[in-house]
Amino acid sequence: GAGVSQSPSNKVTEKGKDVELRCDPISGHTALYWYRQRLGQGLEFLIYFQGNSAPDKSGLPSDRFSAERTGESVSTLTIQRTQQEDSAVYLCASSLVQGAGQPQHFGDGTRLSIL
Amino acid sequence: DAKTTQPPSMDCAEGRAANLPCNHSTISGNEYVYWYRQIHSQGPQYIIHGLKNNETNEMASLIITEDRKSSTLILPHATLRDTAVYYCIVRAGFQKLVFGQGTRLTINP
Numbered sequence: 001g002a003g004v005s006q007s008p009s010n011k012v013t014e015k016g017k018d019v020e021l022r023c024d025p026i027s028g029h030t031a032l033y034w035y036r037q038r039l040g041q042g043l044e045f046l047i048y049f050q051g052n053s054a055p056d057k058s059g060l061p062s063d064r065f066s067a068e069r070t071g072e073s074v075s076t077l078t079i080q081r082t083q084q085e086d087s088a089v090y091l092c093a094s095s096l097v098q099g100a101g102q103p104q105h106f107g108d109g110t111r112l113s114i115l
Numbered sequence: 116d117a118k119t120t121q122p123p124s125m126d127c128a129e130g131r132a133a134n135l136p137c138n139h140s141t142i143s144g145n146e147y148v149y150w151y152r153q154i155h156s157q158g159p160q161y162i163i164h165g166l167k168n169n170e171t172n173e174m175a176s177l178i179i180t181e182d183r184k185s186s187t188l189i190l191p192h193a194t195l196r197d198t199a200v201y202y203c204i205v206r207a208g209f210q211k212l213v214f215g216q217g218t219r220l221t222i223n224p
Binding site: 004033035042043045048059091093101103104105106107108109 | 147149156157158159160161164166211212213214215216
């Protein structure tokens, strides 16, 4: 597809379970970002990947959160031992190259609900 | 990243031009102005961005004042599908976008 693709679109799970969210960036985009958006709130930066450089993990809220990206392709965000406060929409974005003049393009997110 | 100020809400009649203002009085010389919008249940959609000059694309026009302390996003012929929250963001860094509260634009039939 032409845009950023995220899966699943919705995920409902019980507290304490692990979840894995997937992001397929736009082909050729070297930069990939994960954000979180709680209900009625703005976007919260989580992590950023640029090519083969070490990722910027400064936004990850706890060590239960981790993310991986293989080369310039798919990324997965993993949340271990989920808590109710993890309920949110998790958004992935990609951009052509690193830099202030390159727009980030977003997927429609994964809506995560922790029971 | 510099902060931006936007009105919390605006209304516009369908078919008319929607003009959304944004103040960014502390913008730095290397910071771009970006506009995104978010329609309920969807991810943010990139609209347009600029540094100094006015910009136009198939979605909108961006007018940046000469001192770069404010800008206006113009949707030339608003439709009901343009109802969304519009975010003005200034960014120089290579990493995260910082979204404020935005302007909730309602297009009325």
